[in-house]
Amino acid sequence: MNINPDEARLALWLEDELHGEELATFEAALAGRAELFAAREEVRRWRGMMAAALPPSVEPPYPDFFNSRIAKAIRELDAAPLPEPNAAGGFSWRAWFMPVAACAGMAITFWLGGLKSGRVPEIDVTGAPRAIPVEPILYTPENGVSAEWIASSKAAASVIVLSGVEAIPDATDFSETVYLKQQRAIDSTAGLNPEPFSNE
Amino acid sequence: MNNPGDDASNFPRGPAGPGVTDAAGDPDDDFRLVARAQQGDLSAYDELVTRHRGRIFAMIRNMIHQEADAWDLSQEVFIKAWQALPRFEAKARFSTWLYRIAHNAVYDWTRKRKIESVGELNDEIFERERIDAASFTTPFGGDAPDDSMVQGELRAKIAAALGKISPEHREVVLLKDVQGLSYKEIAEVMSCELGTVMSRLYYARQKLQTLLKDEYQSR
Secondary structure, rough: OOOOOOHHHHHHHHHOOOOHHHHHHHHHOOOOHHHHHHHHHHHHHHHHHHHHHHHOOOOOOOOOHHHHHHHHHHHHHOOOOOOOOOOOOOOOOOHHHHHHHHHHHHHHHHHHHHHHHHHOOOOOOOOOOOOOOOOOOOOOOOOEEEEEEEEOEEEEEEEEEOOOOOOOOOOOOHHOOOOOOOOOOOOOOOOOOOOOOOOO | OOOOOOOOHHHHOOOOOOOOOOOOOOHHHHHHHHHHHHHOOOOHHHHHHHHHHHHHHHHHHHHHHHHHHHHHHHHHHHHHHHHHHHHOOOOOOOOHHHHHHHHHHHHHHHHHHHHHOOOOOOHHHHOOOOOOOOOOOOOOOOOOOOOOOHHHHHHHHHHHHOOOOOOOHHHHHHHHHOOOHHHHHHHHHHHHHHHHHHHHHHHHOOOOHHHHHHHHHHO
């Protein structure tokens, strides 16, 4: 709130807050303004009544205990360990390691949880109906060729015997049907016999 | 703000009750004790507490009208002051600085009470404007056995009237008319402009004089 400087000075004068030369000058300017002097007396009377009714200082109950509790609280404050000063001047490996470690821990936890939940549940099949062995149906691509299926439970093997198949000619090039790995010179130099050094 | 050497006794101050310490005694002594306390001398700080506890307790009790809470809050003020003591500079009187801390403590307490009272069975009991300000939980500690009944009645009526005005008006009246602070000091304590203090004091006195019309005019 803005107030006129003269009003402010008057307020200070009414409250006895002007002193020395400033007080004398101001009171000289107020000469003949009896209502203002009466107003100041009124303010003084009011303050006197208030101050007489409400003491400005009242000892708290149990004043010694009051002090001792403050002293105890202060000792406890002073005894409390201070946080470790950061010698690196603002950078600490803990500052970034702790969040990273926490994230890694959470990731591992989720991964393990996923493994457990993704595992195929074990189902009791003892009571399930069993498959009945059925003789397979054999197809042959050429006329005159027959096929016989022989199964041996003892040998744990199955054999198909083809009859009427023409003999395979000797001129057949199997390289056209089978991939043979050929070593290229640029693949590796390992295993090649190094040439002896020449003094020339 | 007054310099350490300023004579604050020019301002009218209320009479201290029996056994009551006068905190405004000698600011120079305060500064000497503060200097020692800033070096960690707890006995010097204990002496400062003894010198100022009466005024801080009276101020807080007149503000919140709760004896037990005023006792706790007053201690909190001195504990906070100890923590802030390294930052205290001799630009202000130590007592003014304490009033500032007390001001913050009271307003924090008031806010906390308002929050805590939300949703309780009867919020009206926490509306301090409606509480009879004279209803202290225990009698005034400063009362002397030979206090006149008339003075006691007047005190109760003034306290009740103070309870009916706003906290800002109540505080400015208590700081000015009871504690005897200057306008400038009050502005510093309440963290507002000088003109605001003057305005608040004017309206606060008007309200109080209306509420205390019978008592005030008979004197």
